[in-house]
Amino acid sequence: MLDVIKETDGMYKIISLILISFLIFTQSFSGCIDLDDTLNFFDKELRRADPYLKEIVFDDATLQTYALSVCNDYGSSDKESIITALYRHIVEDFSYISDPENEELIRSPQQTIQLKGGDCEDLSILLMSLLENMGIKTYLVLTEEHAYALAYDINISNLWQYVEQELVQQVEQDSGETIWQHYHQTFTLQKHRNWYYGGNGELLVESESFDYLEIIYNISSKQPIDMYIVPTKDDFDNFTKDNDFTNFPHHQYIKETQMNGNCSNMKNYGGIILSNPRWLDAQVTVNLTFYSHPSFYKLFENKTIRTYFVKENHCVVLEPTAGEYGYPGYDANVTGTKTAIDPVTKDYFYLD
DSSP states (O other): OBOOOBOOOHHHHHHHHHHHHHHHHHSOTTSOOOHHHHHHHTOHHHHHHHHHHTTOOSSOHHHHHHHHHHHHHHTOOSHHHHHHHHHHHHHHHOEEOOOOTTOOOOOOHHHHHHHTEEOHHHHHHHHHHHHHHTTOOEEEEEOSSOEEEEEESOOHHHHHHHHHHHHHHHHHHHHGGGTEEEEEEEEEEOTTEEEEEEOSSSSSOOOTTEEEEEEEEEEEEEEEEEEEEESSHHHHHHHHTTOOOOOOGGGOEEEEEEEEEEEEEEOSOOEEEEEEOSSSOEEEEEEEEEEEEEOHHHHTTTOOOOEEEETTEEEEEEOTTSOTTOOTTOOOOOOSOEEEEOTTTOOEEEEO
16 A cells, blocks of 8 residues: 655645745855755655665666666566566675665665675665666665665566566576486497386475476487387386386387487476387487476465555565565565655655
């Protein structure tokens, strides 16, 4: 929910104008008075936000080039992909660096880039500057002890597909061999013998965190052999006993010397059978990859995109200190009064 936008009310204007008039009257004309700065001085929210707002850069060719280089690597150009690319760049490549004790340092975007880190205010200023230079409107959100950003006018459905893609890739990166299993071997498959490679409770641990298993295969043989892809180890056992067994017919080769492709509709942890029912031994080279596709909705079933409705458009929370599993819309459950400030107009409102 969103509280009513806080505008300077009539009484506040009158008091401020009286004080400003007094300051102007008492000042010598050798100096100049900035009316906006004077108004901000009498508003505690703007007075607190002003040092951070001054560091946000809106039109800078170097920052725009930097942002474009990040987004170009991402491979898409819509607003939601830009937000995701820049946000993930911050949480993946920048470190959280606290200010010295009892000292508040406010870094410019260029300083934060050079340092490759900063505190919540520094990272928010950098992220907002990059987004503003890409034409995306932002707000700075301040609480008593924290800062983050909002991105304005976002298509939530479109954003969600990028969030899913990024988090699944993060799981893949962190899980390593839990997800990818590689096997390469050259061996002799003797006559009237069978060979099996696949899941049996040891190779790949079955888990509800994965949607499906994909097998990518490239097999060559000096003599014609047969190949079957089966959904379970039990099917291999049945095959060796000449019992009925289940296999994937689109990935079945009989009397072949070259076999390659990928089978990605496996819900269970099965594998590949090679069979040599003939009277000659066969020298076989096997190159296999078993890939378990992480299930986004099982791994992140409680994840949502946190938004606020501002001026009839969605604003998405951008928490730059969320870490590598952060995403646009990540809700850090920040408590206390949240003040969102427009860095251009200096209008502000409270988030509930």
